[in-house]
Amino acid sequence: MSYWLMKSEPDVYGIDDLAAEPGQTDHWDGVRNYQVRNMMRDQMREGDLAFFYHSNTKVPGIAGIMEIVREGYPDHTAFDPDSKYYDPKSDPDNPRWYMVDVRFKRKLDRVIPLTELKANPALADMPLVKRGNRLSIMPVSEAQWQAILDMERATVE
Structure with missing residues (x-):
């Protein structure tokens, strides 16, 4: 199994929109970047899990x-x-362009904001927190996946 992070603007299509779909399933369309297209076409497999990331919002972060x-x-x-x-x-x-279908699993207990993700040393190599990375889909290592799940329940002071 592989892990991913997939970005969408919540005012265009957010985690609640996916949860409201029939069968809580929808296609992830509109990707117009060749590197991301290749990941969707060649690497993403049925059963893989992905974080739903809300981008271009007041508090960007992982929502579900x-x-x-x-x-x-x-x-x-x-x-x-x-x-x-x-x-x-x-x-x-x-x-030229490909898409995958995704199904809602769950919302996180809280949105984990980008500022927290950037502050976690376990995520230092994650493309999301690196300067200049603007891809809408990116791979997440198993260790990064677990570190983010651990953050979900961490108390933020």
Whole structure:
């Protein structure tokens, strides 16, 4: 099993939106970065777990956990001229963009803010806390995953 962190802006699509979906499942669409596309297409597997990270908000941080329930497949929004994710260069016969399906597992007991994540020495090598990393999906090591779960229940003074 692999672990991931997947970012979304909560005013566009947040953890509560995923929890409200039928079956608490939805596709993760709109990724338009080749490195992230490759992770979704080639590395994410059914059963992998991912942190749901709220980005571009007053207090960015990890809000919940979801599971990958369908491996990478062509992102149909790239073929839809009415979609904000439309890409005229993407062809259904040779798709450029991929997505995965995710299912809500749970909200964390509290949102773990980016400031706390950056302050945890166990996460120093995590791409999220490194300057200049703007990828919307990134791998998380098993040790980092556990360190973040440990933070969830830690009392913050």
